[in-house]
Amino acid sequence: MVKTYFKKDEWLGNVKNDALAGMVVALALIPEAIAFSIIAGVDPKVGLYASFCIAVVIAFVGGRPGMISAATGAMALVMVTLVKDYGLQYLFAATLLTGVFQIIAGFLQLGRFMSFVPRAVVVGFVNALAILIFMAQLPELTNVTWHVYALTAMGLGIIYLFPYVPKLGSLLPSPLVTIVVLTIFVYFMGIDVRTVGDMGELPSTLPIFLLPDIPMNIETLMIILPYSASLAVVGLLESLMTSTIVDDLTDTSSDNNRECKGQGIANIFSGFMGGMAGCAMIGQSVINIKSGGRKRLSTLLAGIYLLLMVVFLSDILNVIPMAALVAVMIMVSIGTFDWASIKKLKSLPLSTNLVMLTTVIVTVYTHNLAHGVFSGVLLASLFFANKISHFMYSETSYNENNTVKTYKFIGQVFFNSADKFYKTFDFKEVVDKVVIDLTRAHFWDISAVYALDKAVIKLRREGTDVEIIGQNEASSTVIDRFGIHDKPEEIEKVMGGH
Amino acid sequence: MEKILVCVDGSKLSHAVCDYGISIAKKLDLPLILLNVVEHSHTTKKVNLSGNIGLGSKEDLLDELVNEEMSESKQLIAKGKTILKHMQEYVKSQGQENCFTLQRHGTLYETLDDLSQDLKIAIIGLKGEDSGENQIGSHIEELIRTINIPILLVNGEFKQIESILMAYDGSDYANKVIKETKQSPIFTDVKRHIVNVNKDTTISNKLLSEAKALFAKANIEVQTAALSGDSVDELIKYQAENNLDVIAMGAYSHNRFRSVIFGSFTTQMLQKSKKPLFLFR
Numbered sequence: 001m002v003k004t005y006f007k008k009d010e011w012l013g014n015v016k017n018d019a020l021a022g023m024v025v026a027l028a029l030i031p032e033a034i035a036f037s038i039i040a041g042v043d044p045k046v047g048l049y050a051s052f053c054i055a056v057v058i059a060f061v062g063g064r065p066g067m068i069s070a071a072t073g074a075m076a077l078v079m080v081t082l083v084k085d086y087g088l089q090y091l092f093a094a095t096l097l098t099g100v101f102q103i104i105a106g107f108l109q110l111g112r113f114m115s116f117v118p119r120a121v122v123v124g125f126v127n128a129l130a131i132l133i134f135m136a137q138l139p140e141l142t143n144v145t146w147h148v149y150a151l152t153a154m155g156l157g158i159i160y161l162f163p164y165v166p167k168l169g170s171l172l173p174s175p176l177v178t179i180v181v182l183t184i185f186v187y188f189m190g191i192d193v194r195t196v197g198d199m200g201e202l203p204s205t206l207p208i209f210l211l212p213d214i215p216m217n218i219e220t221l222m223i224i225l226p227y228s229a230s231l232a233v234v235g236l237l238e239s240l241m242t243s244t245i246v247d248d249l250t251d252t253s254s255d256n257n258r259e260c261k262g263q264g265i266a267n268i269f270s271g272f273m274g275g276m277a278g279c280a281m282i283g284q285s286v287i288n289i290k291s292g293g294r295k296r297l298s299t300l301l302a303g304i305y306l307l308l309m310v311v312f313l314s315d316i317l318n319v320i321p322m323a324a325l326v327a328v329m330i331m332v333s334i335g336t337f338d339w340a341s342i343k344k345l346k347s348l349p350l351s352t353n354l355v356m357l358t359t360v361i362v363t364v365y366t367h368n369l370a371h372g373v374f375s376g377v378l379l380a381s382l383f384f385a386n387k388i389s390h391f392m393y394s395e396t397s398y399n400e401n402n403t404v405k406t407y408k409f410i411g412q413v414f415f416n417s418a419d420k421f422y423k424t425f426d427f428k429e430v431v432d433k434v435v436i437d438l439t440r441a442h443f444w445d446i447s448a449v450y451a452l453d454k455a456v457i458k459l460r461r462e463g464t465d466v467e468i469i470g471q472n473e474a475s476s477t478v479i480d481r482f483g484i485h486d487k488p489e490e491i492e493k494v495m496g497g498h
Numbered sequence: 499m500e501k502i503l504v505c506v507d508g509s510k511l512s513h514a515v516c517d518y519g520i521s522i523a524k525k526l527d528l529p530l531i532l533l534n535v536v537e538h539s540h541t542t543k544k545v546n547l548s549g550n551i552g553l554g555s556k557e558d559l560l561d562e563l564v565n566e567e568m569s570e571s572k573q574l575i576a577k578g579k580t581i582l583k584h585m586q587e588y589v590k591s592q593g594q595e596n597c598f599t600l601q602r603h604g605t606l607y608e609t610l611d612d613l614s615q616d617l618k619i620a621i622i623g624l625k626g627e628d629s630g631e632n633q634i635g636s637h638i639e640e641l642i643r644t645i646n647i648p649i650l651l652v653n654g655e656f657k658q659i660e661s662i663l664m665a666y667d668g669s670d671y672a673n674k675v676i677k678e679t680k681q682s683p684i685f686t687d688v689k690r691h692i693v694n695v696n697k698d699t700t701i702s703n704k705l706l707s708e709a710k711a712l713f714a715k716a717n718i719e720v721q722t723a724a725l726s727g728d729s730v731d732e733l734i735k736y737q738a739e740n741n742l743d744v745i746a747m748g749a750y751s752h753n754r755f756r757s758v759i760f761g762s763f764t765t766q767m768l769q770k771s772k773k774p775l776f777l778f779r
Contacts, residue, residue, distance in 0.1 A: 013540075013541065014541045017541060017542070017545055020545060020547060021545075021547075024547050024549040025549075027549065028549055159550050160550065160552055162548070163546075163548035163550060169548060170545075170546050170547060170548050171547055172547065172548075173547055173548060173549030173550070174548050174549060174550045175549050175550060176549065245556065248560060249556075249559060249560055249563060250540055250563070251538070251540065251563075251567060252540055283551055286551055286555060286556055286559065287549055287550075287551060289559065289563075290546050290548075290549075290551070290555070290559050291545060291546060291547050291549065292541070292542055292544075292545035292546075292547075294540060294541050294542075331550055331551065331552065332551065334551070334552055334553060335550070335551025335552055335555045335556075336551075338556070339553050339554050340554060340557055
């Protein structure tokens with residue numbers, strides 16, 4: 001326990017950079033936590049407490065050092081109707097249950113199922129997330145005065161141009177500069193625009209432990225269960241995808257199952273401390289890596305700085321114009337979007353593009369990333385089955401006097417190619433005997449076995465004798481438990497050209 | 499086939515480490531492998547605190563990090579190659595012809611963990627390339643805890659092993675040390691001193707006579723001494739008084755948690771010993 005949980009290098013390997021990166025991340029977390037609270041329909045303090053709890057707890061229990069977890073847009077979108085219909089207390093309860101689910105997922109080692117999620121779905125997920133974050137800003141940009149547009153444009157200008165200022169540009173986080181400049185500008189010019197204070201209560205104290213104030217019965221459970229299940233899945237998907245991004249950027253590896261459990265533990269803390277469910281954040285994690293953060297310390301400090309700033313600066317937070325937050329969130333949305341995927345649309349195969357676009361469209365339509373990912377994975381699997389079914393063909397031959405016909409099948413026979421297998425037989429042809437040579441075929445499932453039976457029955461009805469060669473070898477792939485076949489020689493037995 | 503592994507990193511101790519390797523390889527008649535580990539820092543020197551992400555930020559960042567690490571790795575590889583070549587020439591000039599070099603990516607302990615099955619013993623310089631005078635080389639504790647082969651930690655100039663100090667407390671670990679050193683050809687014709695530190699001298703004497711009996715079976719004569727006081731200090735004092743060449747002991751027999759709370763005997767020995775330590779796990 002102690003050995004795996006307190007690796008010195010994972011904490012203290014990069015102290016100076018982690019301390020700076022943690023600060024940059026904390027500054028960027030504040031507007032995000034507020035914005036995501038607004039998406040979920042709760043007071044900003046709920047998102048801020050959540051971000052603090054999750055960041056601090058995940059620093060200890062997460063499986064990916066240097067990854068930033070906090071309140072996120074993906075999770076906020078799932079809980080909107082729960083908050084609207086049942087209220088905040090049910091959200092806390094759902095958050096706790098989400099954590100329990102995620103811990104169970106960790107113990108069941110569900111992290112390995114990430115290998116079923118193809119690259120195209122991951123890209124679709126990231127793009128859908130970016131689109132959702134952007135769309136969530138639209139309410140702040142509709143039915144407002146021109147001032148808001150001007151302020152937002154000004155904010156974006158500062159965010160993207162300030163880094164070009166020599167020296168200072170790479171020392172001061174430009175989102176912070178944006179917020180400070182816009183806040184001062186609005187405050188002193190007396191422009192009447194919406195501010196953070198108009199959106200709900202900000203934290204004035206440290207978070208305190210509280211039990212959700214809800215009736216403890218089956219009815220409550222049935223209300224929160226579907227939300228918690230969705231939240232657990234969305235949270236784990238985004239966390240595990242983000243961890244692969246961080247893995248790639250830092251050339252290190254992470255422990256997926258520990259991350260699942262860690263997310264669960266972090267959410268349980270968040271639920272008890274008056275926070276909403278959260279998960280890893282792609283944009284923030286990229287910012288952390290870019291700022292030099294690598295180890296657990298960066299995550300921990302991000303959470304602590306966040307809380308200190310929020311508690312002691314809540315009066316100042318109140319007057320931040322929403323336009324500044326919108327500008328920061330648009331930046332997050334742009335930075336999260338995978339622009340290379342748009343360029344690659346032309347060069348990638350249609351099936352890949354369809355999988356990516358399906359993921360995006362379903363997610364944006366349902367506002368639930370889990371639905372998008374499931375559709376994407378399903379579609380990708382079907383495309384894959386279709387591709388593999390092309391890897392089956394047959395050779396036919398006759399004996400000297402054309403009385404015996406031999407069908408030699410080569411390749412993969414399974415649900416999608418079973419029909420093609422059956423249709424290969426020429427049932428109209430009159431021959432004395434048909435030999436079905438399966439020594440080079442692989443029967444993957446019961447559909448394949450059924451198709452063979454059907455063909456044999458039909459041939460026999462027509463008065464043809466049927467002989468099958470190599471059926472045992474061909475159907476040895478029907479077995480479900482491949483665990484015992486992991487050894488090369490076993491694979492050779494099953495897949496070899498028997 | 500088992501091999502003797504010598505880890506070289508270009509530090510001051512690299513020659514001494516090699517000399518111990520040569521001496522042991524000759525005694526055991528086993529091949530010598532010179533290992534250089536290319537350890538990636540996985541941290542960056544370029545820090546951009548602008549905190550913004552825009553079009554293609556992820557891709558640009560990845561490119562930047564890849565380029566930075568590539569040049570860092572290339573430098574380390576080149577440096578390691580030079581050290582290995584230099585050391586191999588030295589080893590051959592000392593008459594050990596059966597000598598190979600090996601360069602691997604990763605941390606030292608990852609690498610040793612991967613290789614340990616084929617190894618008889620690993621010889622490592624105790625002061626890493628970058629560490630200061632009183633610090634033990636980074637990751638040494640991690641390494642000792644992970645690897646299950648004997649490790650010789652070198653912390654000074656080379657000297658033929660002619661005498662050995664064995665710390666004995668009657669534990670399974672200590673018995674293992676006795677078993678290993680009794681049979682090992684590394685320690686033929688070596689004077690052995692077995693020492694127990696305990697407040698109660700009767701216990702000490704009982705343990706020591708047990709140990710003596712173990713050696714007597716193999717017709718090896720040993721000297722014993724019962725000491726009292728702080729075990730680390732007493733052992734080091736005894737070693738200095740009798741001018742013994744190497745200290746053999748079991749390492750980290752307690753779990754990590756206990757070590758964190760009470761401090762580890764092994765870690766203190768690592769810090770204070772002036773002579774090479776032979777550690778058995």
